[in-house]
Amino acid sequence: MGLGIPPPEAPAPASGDEVAAWVGLSRLPGVGPRTIAGWVGRAGSAWAVWQHLPAFIQKRADAAEILAAWRKVDPAAILEGARSLGLTVLAACDPGFPALLRAIPDPPPVLYVRGSLDEAASVAVVGSRRATPYGLAAAERLAFDLAQEGVTIVSGLARGIDSAAHKAALDGGGRTVAVLGCGADVTYPPEHRRLALAVAARGALVSEFPPGTPPLPGHFPRRNRLISGLALGVVVIEGAGDSGALVTVDYALDQGREVFAVPGSIFSARSAAPHSLLRQGACMVENAGDILTELGLGSSVRSGPGGPCGVPVPAGGAEGAARLLALLEGGPLRLDELAEQASLSAAAVGALVTMLEMRGLIRTLPGQMVMRSPAGRGSGG
Amino acid sequence: MLAAVLSATIVGLEALPVSVEVDAGPGLPTFAIVGLPDPAVQEARERVRSAIRNSHYEIPPRRTIVNLAPGDRRKEGPALDLPIALAVLVATGQLAQQAVAGHLAVGELGLDGSVRSVPGVLAVAQAARALHARALLVPEANAREAAAGEEVPVYAIPTLRAAVQHLQGTHPIRATEGTVLEPPSEDAAPDDLAEVRGQGAARRALEIAGAGGHNLLLIGPPGVGKTMLARRLPTILPRLSGAEAVEVTKIYSVAGLLPAWQGLITRRPFRAPHHAASAPAIVGGGPGVRPGEITLAHHGVLFLDELPEFRHDVLEGLRQPMEDGVVVVARIHGTVRFPARFSLVAAMNPCPCGYRGDHRRDCTCTPGRLQQYLARLSGPLLDRIDLHVEVPRPLTDEMLSGEPGEPSSAVRARVTAARMRATTRAAVCQAEGLLLRGPQRWGPVSAEALAFMRVAADRLVLAARATERVLRVARTIADLEGTEAVAVQHLAEALRYRVLDRWAPPVP
Structure with a gap:
């Protein structure tokens, strides 16, 4: 394969602009990350590949298509556009490119980042978009506790488990990274606009798609490989038998990542994914300590269920409040059951529950279920 | 010869006096009715002629004109049959004008001369009193109703012939006894709160709704007893007073819904219109201007099941x-x-599939569908509903082995006492000329409670309107407890009954 003189009409990125070359290569149709990595390995630099692209593709059946794209794509313009939107563009050659991600078999040629990435230990938390209250609580408790231990939480900003994990990580005072299936400047789902801003401020929104890319269905499986790729391990909380979480797990196994699963209710169809993983030998998770220990991160996180206590109880009902909290240690209860077991009137329980809820000690769920606050964060009020 | 008999026609809920004048004079034999009669009155012609003949009186071949005065108001229904027949008999010399003077008569005639029941008789009795009528002639089936208000002497008329003989004094009929409010015996109460097992929170909400006259929204999966609970609200409200009972009876009578032989209605009404009902059916109106469901629920309970399914205009x-x-x-x-x-008691499923928060089945609704469903609720209507409460599916053993709940009578006693306290406080405020603003509008609130409310509004992101609702409900809770000032625990409990505020869709 000789290196020919580039044809005069070839788009020329600013001489020596490696990043622009990577951007250009990432926009070629039918050319995957592995191919690009192979070419760059042989040519020594992305710039060289971009300059002499026809030589690399001459034997391919889709050479004409790729050449057409090569002539049309203006890497400098994409780069300029992304930077004007406040995005950081990280090429695979960039020293700031996450090391974990660079090590996977098919690292993305380019990452568009809003916010900042660092090399802190990361754990991915993924699961059903239509999670049950139990699943959401589990995601919140784990993400909150991990965040407090300084672990970055990686997820996909989707509805359900994903957004619960992001939120809890932020509440826990930690960092969190959202990997998107659209451009880093696009918010999907739209109701997570505020959450996305918060994530960008205390972590990063990451995408391998250039700015303005819409959230197409085909993008999501691909982005899942980045979720696992950015983390040391993947925690699966709830998912049906065909859940996207299982796609992430497949990538995680390819990438040599640890796989964790949180057991669910045997009555819920959304326990199918975590339970099948557990059956296959995934590490079972009851609390953040399980994850930290397995990843060798060391843990000061308590083991066993339950959250911290020792928070001021409402005036005038201290005794009743303590009784309610003690009853709820055993798991969520219905308001009526709570009243009966605590031997309190519906009126008294109603009042106490509101007061404890305002202190962040408990929370109420649809169906009049009352449970201890998953993160157990209790202050103020 | 000219004759006049007093009667009345129903306009809205009131009886409008009608003077039925008949002139039977020389000319071609005709029988005409003038004075804005509707088709049912127009047909009285045929019924009256047959009834007179079959009661063994005569219709001489004269030019007979019936005039219904005042001539500018529309007369409806067949209630004018009996007075027209009596006036015709007077005009044709078969009955003395003296005999009918001061009598007010209503009733529909059968072709055989029998007198059939008509709607609105209680209203007619009130009109008769206002006119200082001497006596009221009504169909037998309506006599108890007419006498219930004890307005004027009431005579139950079985047939046209009996009416004539009574007026002539040959076979006088005994006046119907005025029926004083008979308290319904307790065991005869059809629905009792004791039949509701479990559902402590919902029962409590029902009690608060009763005590404060708050509107209530019950949210729960299908088949958990939302309707059962709503149906029992009338049984815990204070008993109808005599005046209220008369009002309710009048409404049902005008609507033609009062069973024959019924005296006063003494139970608070419960109306549950279907969600496909039209606006006139619910609000009132339509041809004939009938009272709608909301009027039939006057002094009682209007239950709207499947609230989001009701038409927006309704x-x-x-x-x-x-x-x-x-x-x-x-x-x-x-x-x-x-x-x-x-x-108002409204009910709805917690989500389109109905299983949100159900411990037995998973909910299959997407967040989008759930938001769409909640958005279908009319905001301004929700603003008028103080209490929203979840009615979860009862645990099976709770339904099977649970103790029977507290009976309605016990709850009613507390509700009545709370209402008394509220009434007394309002009277005191009015007497002292207090025009309070802010949270103290509904009575004193402790300083501690005010501070708590500020934190709560902030924490739970309550709108200003919702805050006001919470304060009112807390006031009622304090009244139920017999406490003068609203305290923290009252507010805290009131906050439990704002489920929809917590479900408010996140602002994007």
Whole structure:
């Protein structure tokens, strides 16, 4: 394969602009990350590949298509556009490119980042978009506790488990990274606009798609490989038998990542994914300590269920409040059951529950279920 | 010869006096009715002629004109049959004008001369009293109703012939006894709160709704007993007073819904219109200007099951009556006012599939569908509902082995006492000329409670309107407890009954 003189009409990125070359290569149709990595390995630099692209593709059946794209794509313009939107563009050659991600078999040629990435230990938390209250609580408790231990939480900003994990990580005072299936400047789902801003401020929104890319269905499986790729391990909380979480797990196994699963209710169809993983030998998770220990991160996180206590109880009902909290240690209860077991009137329980809820000690769920606050964060009020 | 007999026609809920004048004079034999009769009155011609003949009186071949005065108001229904027949008999010399003087008569005639029941007799009795009528002749089936108000002596008329013989004094009929309010015996109560097992929170909400006259929204999966609970609200409200019972009876009578032989209605009504009902059916109106469901629920409970399924215009139509306690229906011939002071109980599923929060089944609704469903609720109507409470599916052993709940009578005693306290406080405020603003409007609130409310509004992101609702409900809770000032625990409990505020869709 000789290196020919580039044809005069070839788009020329600013001489020596490696990043622009990577951007250009990432926009070629039918050319995957592995191919690009192979070419760059042989040519020594992305710039060289971009300059002499026809030589690399001459034997391919889709050479004409790729050449057409090569002539049309203006890497400098994409780069300029992304930077004007406040995005950081990280090429695979960039020293700031996450090391974990660079090590996977098919690292993305380019990452568009809003916010900042660092090399802190990361754990991915993924699961059903239509999670049950139990699943959401589990995601919140784990993400909150991990965040407090300084672990970055990686997820996909989707509805359900994903957004619960992001939120809890932020509440826990930690960092969190959202990997998107659209451009880093696009918010999907739209109701997570505020959450996305918060994530960008205390972590990063990451995408391998250039700015303005819409959230197409085909993008999501691909982005899942980045979720696992950015983390040391993947925690699966709830998912049906065909859940996207299982796609992430497949990538995680390819990438040599640890796989964790949180057991669910045997009555819920959304326990199918975590339970099948557990059956296959995934590490079972009851609390953040399980994850930290397995990843060798060391843990000061308590083991066993339950959250911290020792928070001021409402005036005038201290005794009743303590009784309610003690009853709820055993798991969520219905308001009526709570009243009966605590031997309190519906009126008294109603009042106490509101007061404890305002202190962040408990929370109420649809169906009049009352449970201890998953993160157990209790202050103020 | 000229004759006149007093009668009345129903306009809205009131009876409008009608003077039935008959002139039987020389000329070609005809029988005509003038004075804005509707088709049913027009047909009286045929019924009256047959009834007179079959009662063994005569219709001489004269030119007979029936005039219904006043001539500018439309007369409806067959209630004028009996007075027309009596007036015809007077005009043709078969009955003395003296005999009918001062009598007010209503009733539909059968072809055989029998007298059939008509709607609105209680209203007619009130009109008779206002006119200082000497006596009231009504169909037998309506006699108890007419006598219930103890307005004027009431005579139950079985047939036209009996009416004539009574008026002539040959076979006088005994006046119907006035039926004083008979308290319904306790064991005869059809629904009792004791039948509801478990559901402590919902029962409590029902009690608060009763005590404060708050409107209530029950949210729960299908088949958990939302309707059962709503049906029992009338049984814990204070008993109807005599005046209220007369009002309710009058409404049902005018609507033609009062069973024959019924005296006063003594139970608070419960109305549960279907969600496909039209606006006139709910609010009132339509041809004939009938009272709608909200008027039939006057002094009682209006239950709207499947609230989000009701048509938007129907729910919007409820707003003004809920505010004023009166609905005004405008017609070509003037406006009609119907009373409509009711307690609203609405029910809905927690989500389109109905299983959100159900411990037995997973909910299959997407967040989008759930938001769409909640958005279908009319905001302005929701603003008038103080209490929203979840009614979860009872645990099986709770249903099977649970103790029977507290009976309605015990709850009613507390509700009645709470209402008394509220009434007394309002009277005191009025007497002292206090025009309070802010949270103290509904009575004293402790300083601690005010501070708590500020934190709560902030934490739970309550809108200003919701805050006001919470304060009112807390006031009622304090009244139920017999406490003068609203305290923290009252507010805290009141906050439990704002489920929809917590479900409010996140602002994007």
